[in-house]
Amino acid sequence: MGEVSRRDFLKGAGLVGASAAVAGLAGCSGSASANSDKGATVAAESAADLGRDVAVFETDVLIIGGGVSGLTAARKAASEGQSVLIVDKGPIGHSGTSGINWGHDLATNDWSADDGSESLALWVILAEGMSDQVYDLAMCQALKRSRASLVAEQSGMILQRDDITGEPLGLNVPGPITSPHGFFVRYYAQHCKRAGIPIHERTMVLDILVNDEGVASGAVALDLRNGTARVYRAKTTVLATGNYSWIAGWNGIKPCSISSPENTGDGHRMLLEHGVALRDMEQLPCDFVQWTPLATRQGMGAMGCSIVNYQSVYDKDLNPVTADLEKVAGVTNSSFMRMVARTLVNGKGTENGGVLIDISDVEHDDRYYRRCAENLSRALGYESPQHVEACPEQWETAARPFDMGNTGEVAEVPSLFYAAVGAGAWYGLGFWGAYGSGYLAGESSAAKAASISEIPSVPWEKAKVALDEAYAVLEAEPENGIRASELMKSVQIAYYDGLSFIRDEAGIQATLDEINRIEAEDLPKVFVPSKSKCFNTEWRKALEIKSLIKCAKGTGNAALLRKETRGAHCRTDYPKMDNANWLVATKVRFSEGAFQAEIVDNDMPYIGKDIITASVFESGLEF
Amino acid sequence: MADITAKVFKYDPSVDDAPTFVTYEVDWVDDESGIMSALQVLHAVNEQEQLGYDWCCHSGLCNRCSMRVDGKAGLACWTPIEPGEHTFEPLAGFPVIRDLVVDKSDAYDKLVSVDVSIKTSSPMTTAKAIDFDLYWNTLERLNMCRECMCCYSVCPKIQEEGLGGRFVGPTAMMGIAQRYLDTEDESDRLAQSVYAGIFECDLCGECNKVCPAYIGIADIIAKMQEDAEARGLKPGETPYELY
Numbered sequence: 001m002g003e004v005s006r007r008d009f010l011k012g013a014g015l016v017g018a019s020a021a022v023a024g025l026a027g028c029s030g031s032a033s034a035n036s037d038k039g040a041t042v043a044a045e046s047a048a049d050l051g052r053d054v055a056v057f058e059t060d061v062l063i064i065g066g067g068v069s070g071l072t073a074a075r076k077a078a079s080e081g082q083s084v085l086i087v088d089k090g091p092i093g094h095s096g097t098s099g100i101n102w103g104h105d106l107a108t109n110d111w112s113a114d115d116g117s118e119s120l121a122l123w124v125i126l127a128e129g130m131s132d133q134v135y136d137l138a139m140c141q142a143l144k145r146s147r148a149s150l151v152a153e154q155s156g157m158i159l160q161r162d163d164i165t166g167e168p169l170g171l172n173v174p175g176p177i178t179s180p181h182g183f184f185v186r187y188y189a190q191h192c193k194r195a196g197i198p199i200h201e202r203t204m205v206l207d208i209l210v211n212d213e214g215v216a217s218g219a220v221a222l223d224l225r226n227g228t229a230r231v232y233r234a235k236t237t238v239l240a241t242g243n244y245s246w247i248a249g250w251n252g253i254k255p256c257s258i259s260s261p262e263n264t265g266d267g268h269r270m271l272l273e274h275g276v277a278l279r280d281m282e283q284l285p286c287d288f289v290q291w292t293p294l295a296t297r298q299g300m301g302a303m304g305c306s307i308v309n310y311q312s313v314y315d316k317d318l319n320p321v322t323a324d325l326e327k328v329a330g331v332t333n334s335s336f337m338r339m340v341a342r343t344l345v346n347g348k349g350t351e352n353g354g355v356l357i358d359i360s361d362v363e364h365d366d367r368y369y370r371r372c373a374e375n376l377s378r379a380l381g382y383e384s385p386q387h388v389e390a391c392p393e394q395w396e397t398a399a400r401p402f403d404m405g406n407t408g409e410v411a412e413v414p415s416l417f418y419a420a421v422g423a424g425a426w427y428g429l430g431f432w433g434a435y436g437s438g439y440l441a442g443e444s445s446a447a448k449a450a451s452i453s454e455i456p457s458v459p460w461e462k463a464k465v466a467l468d469e470a471y472a473v474l475e476a477e478p479e480n481g482i483r484a485s486e487l488m489k490s491v492q493i494a495y496y497d498g499l500s501f502i503r504d505e506a507g508i509q510a511t512l513d514e515i516n517r518i519e520a521e522d523l524p525k526v527f528v529p530s531k532s533k534c535f536n537t538e539w540r541k542a543l544e545i546k547s548l549i550k551c552a553k554g555t556g557n558a559a560l561l562r563k564e565t566r567g568a569h570c571r572t573d574y575p576k577m578d579n580a581n582w583l584v585a586t587k588v589r590f591s592e593g594a595f596q597a598e599i600v601d602n603d604m605p606y607i608g609k610d611i612i613t614a615s616v617f618e619s620g621l622e623f
Numbered sequence: 624m625a626d627i628t629a630k631v632f633k634y635d636p637s638v639d640d641a642p643t644f645v646t647y648e649v650d651w652v653d654d655e656s657g658i659m660s661a662l663q664v665l666h667a668v669n670e671q672e673q674l675g676y677d678w679c680c681h682s683g684l685c686n687r688c689s690m691r692v693d694g695k696a697g698l699a700c701w702t703p704i705e706p707g708e709h710t711f712e713p714l715a716g717f718p719v720i721r722d723l724v725v726d727k728s729d730a731y732d733k734l735v736s737v738d739v740s741i742k743t744s745s746p747m748t749t750a751k752a753i754d755f756d757l758y759w760n761t762l763e764r765l766n767m768c769r770e771c772m773c774c775y776s777v778c779p780k781i782q783e784e785g786l787g788g789r790f791v792g793p794t795a796m797m798g799i800a801q802r803y804l805d806t807e808d809e810s811d812r813l814a815q816s817v818y819a820g821i822f823e824c825d826l827c828g829e830c831n832k833v834c835p836a837y838i839g840i841a842d843i844i845a846k847m848q849e850d851a852e853a854r855g856l857k858p859g860e861t862p863y864e865l866y
Contacts, residue, residue, distance in 0.1 A: 091677075091727075093770065094687055100680045101769065153750055156739035156798060158762045158805055166752035182763070186770050193735045201728075225720055226637070260679045293656035295663055296700065297681035371767070375683055378837060379701040380658050485669070529673045534637040535721035538673050 067098030076442025093189030116141035143436030155191035227533025241267030283398035354391030481527025675722030
């Protein structure tokens with residue numbers, strides 16, 4: 001054990017960054033606790049009143065999240081001359097959905113002459129109408145301006161070349177969007193770090209700080225390596241925390257999301273708690289994973305679009321799942337999901353709730369699967385059979401704020417900008433929304449920051465509340481305590497029971513009931529076995545559970561409202577897809593401790609209802 | 624009776640004076656593949672007693688479960704194990720954050736220190752064709768590096784001299800290699816590799832044995848050393864001793 005020493009620890013997990021101002025040192029900590037003893041509400045007026053050590057950082061633009069969206073926003077805002085700081089919950093380049101480094105499809109319009117409008121049309125059709133067209137047009141135009149393909153090659157990646165010609169795969173492809181593989185976030189993260197953008201990794205934001213004027217003024221966070229408190233002060237804040245797919249996973253092994261344990265919906269929870277309405281929470285883009293071996297979660301790489309020949313997907317009796325293909329005008333990832341759903345509902349699915357794929361068809365066509373089979377063989381000594389069992393798993397969520405105009409600024413919270421995939425996660429084109437929205441948020445947040453002379457005031461009392469709550473969770477010794485990882489798993493299992501992609505009213509309601517029970521009865525008993533503040537995985541899970549619960553409830557409320565089948569929201573009690581009545585949005589908000597959900601009209605200023613109706617084939621579970 | 628005896632390195636530097644090994648008994652779990660991974664063992668251990676370990680994708684893509692299993696560096700999710708006794712330790716040569724989690728940031732800084740941005744005399748506006756074999760069998764494979772840092776943990780040169788030595792390290796050198804082999808780039812990557820210490824590598828091949836992306840690191844370094852020597856870039860003997 002000679003190679004590890006206490007000195008190494010100090011080097012590896014130093015308490016605070018050199019550039020930080022450290023406030024509220026031990027000598028000052030008495031005042032706040034003395035106030036608490038009197039039972040009065042504590043009004044913290046400065047960092048010194050927080051009652052604990054806190055490192056305070058200042059920046060023009062704060063970026064929360066270091067995936068494709070966050071890094072893109074950071075790179076753009078920095079290039080506009082603003083100081084930028086990235087906070088990432090995981091290890092940079094390897095956290096969140098982006099950080100899995102799938103072999104990302106670089107879905108982009110920068111190889112075509114499109115000005116963004118053709119991209120928007122495709123986006124709206126692939127999202128089956130579920131689009132905020134004003135925002136999504138701005139996002140598609142931003143993607144065009146970003147020159148994402150060149151940024152990729154400039155930052156060290158080499159994009160996929162055609163097998164025959166060796167040319168970039170994006171060349172000479174009809175349509176506005178091309179999708180070669182090869183955009184790896186690890187290179188992008190290196191590139192941003194090389195450019196001098198400060199990155200605070202393994203740092204978990206507890207809440208966005210919204211001051212008395214209702215303006216976002218930064219965030220309060222924990223450094224997960226050592227449990228120390230951090231406050232970030234910023235003129236503008238970009239929320240790029242990804243999705244909440246981890247709600248559909250537990251402990252990494254089945255049933256499991258192929259997303260990442262970072263994707264707990266902490267950003268969406270913060271939005272809801274700050275009164276921001278979210279649209280289309282019921283939608284959950286899925287992909288497929290190879291079921292065997294149990295030990296791995298080998299994703300198929302956007303199967304619905306990677307498998308060129310849809311006749312290579314079969315039910316358990318080796319009948320093609322896509323037998324009705326000829327009736328559907330153009331197969332999308334969504335309609336493919338619904339064909340699979342139909343197979344499962346009809347009892348024709350495989351033992352583990354999936355379908356069979358003939359990989360002899362795909363192995364040489366698809367870059368991703370080529371490596372998948374090779375790696376399973378080399379690393380684990382497993383030779384995949386000709387017919388692989390592939391099961392649907394959630395990897396994204398579509399929810400995002402309403403009313404982001406053409407800038408990405410959240411209407412309810414000025415100076416807060418949002419960047420994430422949204423409903424365009426369909427068709428495996430998540431990159432498109434992530435990069436476009438990140439670039440747009442980077443531009444807009446930088447422009448707004450440039451117009452603000454001073455960093456807005458910090459609501460220190462709110463920072464104090466968030467920190468007190470977080471440390472109380474660590475210290476709690478509840479009677480009949482439930483370990484955080486067990487409790488998280490129970491939330492995930494409850495979600496999966498009724499809100500996995502095949503749903504009906506009774507199941508959704510049962511899930512909501514169970515989630516409500518867990519929140520009321522079990523959450524107060526959450527227990528962290530180790531009291532160390534040093535990389536305490538159970539502490540982090542204990543803090544994440546409320547985000548999973550909030551997102552599960554929002555999703556359930558929205559899913560109850562959408563009484564049709566659309567996207568991968570497959571309602572067995574409402575099996576038809578209905579363009580005439582359901583080209584609408586679900587709107588969920590959290591107000592005064594309760595969820596409110598309603599159906600609202602969806603503005604369709606560019607791609608009208610008639611075009612969508614004509615272009616989106618109503619291939620529900622029955623058609 | 625348990626099928627696996629897991630001896631697990633435990634160390635919380637904020638409270639422990641020294642690391643210890645704790646032994647856990649874990650049941651064998653598999654399916655018709657007959658495969659159980661080291662990461663599954665650790666999930667079972669964590670259920671018995673809280674463990675500091677990091678993981679994400681379970682399919683060799685994210686890098687986060689790199690560690691030593693039975694002394695060999697690799698990704699826990701891609702390390703098949705047999706019934707019997709096994710040891711689980713953090714990657715060698717890195718400061719421990721907690722238990723099996725290490726701080727890789729100093730090695731990561733070596734990757735950042737290597738400028739792999741494309742250098743062209745005029746702004747780059749296009750991307751060019753690449754030969755099938757070069758793309759699929761070399762460049763695309765270099766793309767698959769996951770920065771797991773297993774190669775740093777087994778590189779004798781890095782372990783002897785530390786990250787402050789002359790050799791930038793195996794995977795950072797692969798960043799230079801990628802630009803050297805990708806003919807888009809106009810700058811002298813061979814010279815860059817020499818300045819980054821490519822001749823410090825004595826081609827022992829330990830990195831090749833642990834790379835989960837199966838990158839032939841030592842083979843690529845050997846080729847670049849050969850090319851550099853042919854161009855007269857190999858550092859010679861120092862002609863004068865300096866005092």
